Amino acid sequence: MELQAREGRLIAAAGLGRVLVATAVPVERDAVARALPHGGSGSGVDVITVGVGPGLAGASTGSVLTAAALQGSPYDLVVSAGIGGGFQPDAPVGALVVADEIVAADLGAETEDGFLSVTELGFGSVRHRPPGELVRRVAEATGARTGAVLTVSTVTGTAARAAALRERHPTALAEAMEGFGVAEAAVAQGVPVLEIRAVSNPVGPRDRAAWRIPDALAVLTEGFGKLVPVLEGWNRHDR
Numbered sequence: 001m002e003l004q005a006r007e008g009r010l011i012a013a014a015g016l017g018r019v020l021v022a023t024a025v026p027v028e029r030d031a032v033a034r035a036l037p038h039g040g041s042g043s044g045v046d047v048i049t050v051g052v053g054p055g056l057a058g059a060s061t062g063s064v065l066t067a068a069a070l071q072g073s074p075y076d077l078v079v080s081a082g083i084g085g086g087f088q089p090d091a092p093v094g095a096l097v098v099a100d101e102i103v104a105a106d107l108g109a110e111t112e113d114g115f116l117s118v119t120e121l122g123f124g125s126v127r128h129r130p131p132g133e134l135v136r137r138v139a140e141a142t143g144a145r146t147g148a149v150l151t152v153s154t155v156t157g158t159a160a161r162a163a164a165l166r167e168r169h170p171t172a173l174a175e176a177m178e179g180f181g182v183a184e185a186a187v188a189q190g191v192p193v194l195e196i197r198a199v200s201n202p203v204g205p206r207d208r209a210a211w212r213i214p215d216a217l218a219v220l221t222e223g224f225g226k227l228v229p230v231l232e233g234w235n236r237h238d239r
């Protein structure tokens with residue numbers, strides 16, 4: 001593959017340019033970086049921590065995207081990545097999930113008649129859709145399951161809440177806490193976004209001791225190892 005130097009980085013001339021991978025915490029960042037040549041440096045893939053929760057993750061991602069754009073080397077793709085809860089039985093612990101929709105699942109109002117999303121209240125969108133062709137290729141290369149990934153500000157801790165989320169979002173495979181914030185920041189700058197989650201725990205009754213975080217981090221590393229060639233072959237205009 002022909003390579004060209006751009007601001008001290010080697011960027012693949014064919015395929016995608018710069019990729020920003022936004023993880024919540026350092027152990028997730030390190031799990032992704034382990035899959036990249038030289039931890040990502042020089043490959044055009046930057047892996048950062050953006051904090052836990054959609055607000056901090058969105059603000060952090062927005063700052064990094066803006067700084068890169070102002071420096072004349074904008075990102076071409078943002079990936080929200082990390083561990084997450086899996087809806088059973090479709091996303092067991094150890095599964096990898098790639099989002100075909102990134103949904104703000106608790107952004108709205110509770111009423112006597114049930115939950116109303118901000119979209120139903122007339123205030124914009126609660127979902128972002130990653131590029132379909134890229135999602136398909138990522139799933140094929142990594143073996144990830146494809147479905148909606150919900151963004152929540154409160155980790156689900158009861159069977160009743162898990163059932164309510166699944167009833168409202170029948171295609172949901174996973175929940176996590178950052179994807180929608182990261183996606184809002186990316187979309188605001190016209191940058192496509194992906195979300196990839198390795199399932200560390202079932203969504204449902206709280207059992208923190210049952211979270212399999214090291215196993216999920218290993219799945220994340222393996223998944224990113226298979227993802228990089230897909231990114232190299234994808235052009236952001238192939239939506």
Ligand SMILES: O=C(O)c1cccc(C(=O)CC[C@H]2O[C@@H](n3cnc4c(=O)[nH]cnc43)[C@H](O)[C@@H]2O)c1
Pocket residue numbers: 024025051052053082083084085086152154155156175176177178200201202203208
């Ligand atoms: O132990 C807790 O109750 C607790 C509360 C808030 C955050 C955590 C984390 O460990 C945060 C890590 C990170 O993991 C994602 N994650 C993993 N599993 C789930 C889940 O079942 N529901 C939502 N998010 C999950 C999340 O994106 C956090 O950033 C622990």
